[in-house]
Amino acid sequence: MKMELAATAAFGLEAVVRRELEGMGLKVIKTEDGRITFLGDERAIVRSNLWLRSGDRVYIKLGEFRAVTFEELFQQIKAIPWEQYISPDGAFPVEGTSVKSVLHSVPACQSIIKKAVVEKLSLTYARARLPEDGAQYRIRFSILKDRVTVLMDTSGPALHKRGYRVANVAAPMKETLAAALIQLCYWRGDDRLLVDTCCGSGTILIEAALWARNIAPGLNREFAFQSWDMIPEELWKEEKARAYSAIDYDKELRLQGFDISGQALKAAAANAEEAGVDEDIHLYRMDMKEFAPRENNGIIVTNPPYGRRIGGDEELDSIYGHLAEILDEDPSWSLFLITAAKDVEEKYFHRKADRRRKLYNGQIMTQYYQFHGRKPE
Known part of the structure; x- marks a missing residue:
């Protein structure tokens, strides 16, 4: 499945992350402050998480739209095909930010987005209650000047957590x-x-x-996508074997x-x-x-x-x-x-x-x- 993906980066490192993605053979379509948007499929999710050295996280970009009322926000979120990503037992916490927007209350936006996703999945899976006791599908939204961007975190713990830091000192560098x-x-x-x-x-x-x-910096750690139904386990094994070789x-x-x-x-x-x-x-x-x-x-x-x-x-x-x-x-x-x-x-x-x-x-x-x-x- 072709998707828009987004790698986040610390300020000043966008060009470095862009070069890394292009070095993996991935097509970058946009570079902006703190975020590099690129095209890819399920394999691109695995590969970018496994190989990115300077990026913070990899997200699936699920939607981008304008909303100035809670009703607009609810309907636009509900229109996203959540069933393509979240399994019936999936847990989907919601977090985000709002800057210079009419919908300035982050807790209220979180509640509306959560409600819209619940309603869509309940209808799709014909369930009155979603257990949310399975894999994590962390939803992140950002609202800037009334423009809403909806993302799903594929990485889990941030990518700087390679797994090798067993001993530490004061003020370590990421x-x-x-x-x-x-x-x-x-x-x-x-x-x-x-x-x-x-x-x-x-x-x-x-x-x-x-x-x-x-x-590959991600060889010795786990990622959120590994427990997702949409990412075949064989795909992860193939990319990991290729990285070792x-x-x-x-x-x-x-x-x-x-x-x-x-x-x-x-x-x-x-x-x-x-x-x-x-x-x-x-x-x-x-x-x-x-x-x-x-x-x-x-x-x-x-x-x-x-x-x-x-x-x-x-x-x-x-x-x-x-x-x-x-x-x-x-x-x-x-x-x-x-x-x-x-x-x-x-x-x-x-x-x-x-x-x-x-x-x-x-x-x-x-x-x-x-x-x-x-x-x-």
Whole structure:
């Protein structure tokens, strides 16, 4: 069955997610803030959930229409062929948002939508009562300037929950953002040394290894669609088997992580082992201010503290100052730095970054600065 599907993404990552979808052979028809709409069938639902590295969730787009009264909302929702998606015993919680719309009460909209779906399914399945004790079909609506969009969540837990994070540290980076940082840097899984000087629980390095080895990020987790009648179990098995056969076991990777915290390194080691990439990542306990390159043309991708999690400006100055020194002493090195610290270019590097991109690390607005090193001969 051909459907409109939508992958959501953190602000600034839409282009990355679009490239990922197109790389899967899926046709993207629209890109907007936080959402990429594409066409696909049941296999596309499975494949996009299994392979998306930087997207948040995958939804089925069930309808889009204008509504300024509850009656209009009810009738438009009831007109959707819910029986094509929801089984007779399916549970279908409703959640959503309303912004700058006549129908501004979210609880009231939730109630109307729930009532419309219940009435449609009760008529279709000839049941006076729907048990809702089966698979989850989570319905999400958004109303913006009286325009209603109705979606169904195929992912379940958000896609950043890969399943390998068995140990944690304070303020960890989401796996989806870490995967995007890797895709936006020079490194292509080649023999160049990739370093995270403040590796924490190892997320950036783990995502780099998964990407370089072509390991699907969703291989070790479950999705909401797996319990749906509309997605054959055989389809999931086929796509999962294809993903396993696509893994590159032969590539030589050179990934190094440094952190001053022994606890953080233990977490990084445990997570890397759970992800199956522990042999690719070498971890060292060291103050990043002691890190000195021992070869040319290396790449640093890092998420250092930026003032909200450490004590004072003096510590901040020493961290960013040392990163600038590395580039000054060996111009062949490249630095890809995500931070919310202000005036980084002028204050520490005394030059503009070659590229910069606004990204959100959780609720914190950051810049991803890209300082390109001299191209290797």
